[in-house]
Amino acid sequence: MKKQNADKLHSTGASAQPRGMSLLTDALRNKGTAFSEAERDALGLRGLLPPRVFTLEEQKQRALGNLRRKPTNLEKYIYLTTLQTRNETLFYRVLQDHIEEMMPLVYTPTVGQACLEYGSIFRRPRGLFISIRERGRIAEILRHWPIADVRMIVVTDGERILGLGDLGALGMGIPVGKLSLYTACAGVHPGYCLPITLDVGTDNDTLRNDPFYIGLNQKRVRGPEYDEFLDEFVAAVKTVFPRALLQWEDFGNTNAFRLLASNRSKICSFNDDIQGTASVALAGLLGAHRITGGSIEKQRILFLGAGEAGTGIADLFVTAAMDAGLTEAQARACCWFVDSEGLVVKNRKGRPLAHHKIPYAHDHAPIATLAEAVEALKPTALIGVSSQARAFTEPIVRRMAALNKHPVIFALSNPTAKAECTAEEAYQWTDGRVVFASGSPFDPVKLGERTFVPGQGNNVYIFPGVGLGALACGATEVTDRMFLTAARTLASMVGEEDLAKGRVYPALTRIRAVSLAIAVEVAKEAHKEGLATLPKPADLEADIRQSMFEPVYQDCL
Structure with a gap:
């Protein structure tokens, strides 16, 4: 992926250098008021722009002023997405130079609200919407994209958007946001990036009853029809964009694990909710050891939530613990889960355990609540991936602090409203001894003479x-060891x-x-x-x- 190739991308699979108004509506090429006098004459722009020529820096300062005057974060999100569709270079200059300010606006937590309102704030199409109605035509639809050399695809079916649930076609905000971070944070050329939403319907009754919902007004397609649709999609991506990496994003638990397992060797792909979350959480645990003085093989981790994120973290932890000398059984014994029915154990009554939970179903008496699990297991770390707001109550956090000199508490659920506890609560209830991280950003917390800056366990x-x-x-596969x-x-x-x-x-x-x-x-x-x-x-x-x-x-x- 040489830089010179990226610079030529604008003409890859597209027409030659546009002129006049066509140039001004091409977000990848448009420079707005920064076109030079010579460019204005040569490219038919004279008269289409006000006469003064501005620098990129001057344009950035004007954009920042306009952005900061917006009254709400959602209005700021709308402004930034509009800027992105008008002038991508300026958009990424703003984003890259002010990443701490912009990150919460283009992604969590604001993107959650943006997805909820995606239909009403929809301005111009971005990415591809491929519905179940297009079965048999997916390759044709992929070729409608104006750039032929796509390298990075983020795809969702909208079933599990952050902690908000099934948002159907409104979930497009997630692939769009993730790809903007690929460019801002890792320099992946925006022309290489393609966001895709696969619309197979929605089980969200509110959306289906909304006359202005932008997606298919039907129940979700499941079973063989869904699988055949996804198989066709993967095959079409391999054919149309053979050099593309495919990132699975915000699929429901019933599909996420098996889609990853069945496709990771077929196409270069990974699931960020499973593997990316696992990697960032494990990094946080490794960093926490430098504060607690612990080591990976001596941890006992209790997870609240046993879905993609939680079991993904545990699986990667097991790999790391085995590298440190534990057997697989010993490593798995370090990880315990509480789900909606209590502690995950072998002899638990009720519904059969989902396949991904079985390796972490240990021999133990059933326990109904998180508080009882903390008391019985005495964990060194408590990780929230449940989307249950305030599930880490004051008694639970205080008990963790009584059990550990430096309790590790990660409240990783997104958006902010779904966090298991706030940074302020965690620091106050532990007298500042906690090692805390969250999925969404929290402001610094002042406690006595110290100011704590909570880490954000963001997959970015x-x-x-x-x-x-x-x-x-040119990797053919993305492996767990890479994460x-x-x-x-x-x-x-x-x-x-x-x-x-x-x-x-x-x-x-x-x-x-x-x-x-x-x-x-x-x-x-x-x-x-x-x-x-x-x-x-x-x-x-x-x-x-x-x-x-x-x-x-x-x-x-």
Whole structure:
């Protein structure tokens, strides 16, 4: 993925350099008021723009002023998406230079509200909507995309959007947001990126009764018809975009695990909810050990929630613990789960355990509640992936603090309204001894003379770098060991200054450096596993760095 190839992408699979109004409506090429005098004459822009020529920096400052005047985060989201559809270079300049301010606006937590209202705030199409009605025509629809050399696809069927549930076609905000982070945080060229929503209906009665709902007004298709639709989709992607990496995003538990298992060797792909969440959480646990003085093989982790995220974290933890010397059985014994029916154990009555829970169903008496599980198991870490707001109550958190000098508590559910506890609650109830991380951002917390900066266990620390590394080496598969490598790389980039503030992740201002470091190590792992199809350059880091997209205007003459 050489930089020169990325620079030529604008003409790949598209028409030659547009002129006049066509150029001004091409978001990848448009420079707005930054077109030079010579460009205005040569490209038929004279008179279509006001006379003054502005620099990119001046445009950025004006955009920031307009953005900051918006009264709500949703209005800011709408402004940014409108800017993205008008001028991608300017959009990414704003995003990249002010990533801490912009991240909560383009992704969690604001993207959750944006998805809920996606139909009403819909302005211009972005990405592809492929419905079950298009069975037999998916390859044809993929070819409607104006750029032929797509390298990065994020796809959802909208069944489990964040912690909000089944939003059907409204879930498009997730692929759009994730791909904007690929570009801002890892330099994947925006022209390589394609967001896709697969619309198979929705089981959300409210949406189906909404006369303005933008998706199919029908119950979700399941079973063989769904599987055949997905099989056709994967085959079509391989045919139309043979160099693309496919990221599965926000699929329901009933489909997510088996789609990953059945397709990961067929097409270069991964599931961010399972593997990306696992990697970022494991990195947080590794960072926490530098505060607690513990080690991975001595942990007892209690998860609230036994879906994609929780079991994904546990699976990667098991891999890391086995590397540290434990047997697989010993490693799995470190991980315990509480789901909607209580502690996951072998002899539990009720519904049969889902396949992905069975490896973590241990021999233990049934326990009904999280509080009772904490008392019985005495965990060193409590991880929330349940979407149950405030499930980590004061008595539970205080008990964790009584059991551990530095209790590890990760409230990872998104958006903010679904977090199992807030940062302020966690620090106050433990007298500042907690090692805390969350899925959505929380403000710093002042407690006595100390100010704690809670770490955000955001997948953005992982998936952009993993994707960049896979593309850079032409990986044919994304393996679990690549995510383990990514976790260890991320943990190694947490500095003593971060730890002193209680933060187990680097500052977001370092995200490009983090993504580059992860990409390098992922590419090395791909070469080690024999999964790279491109030759390994003499200086892998320099090669990947020079391929990363920078939002600066190119001369159009």
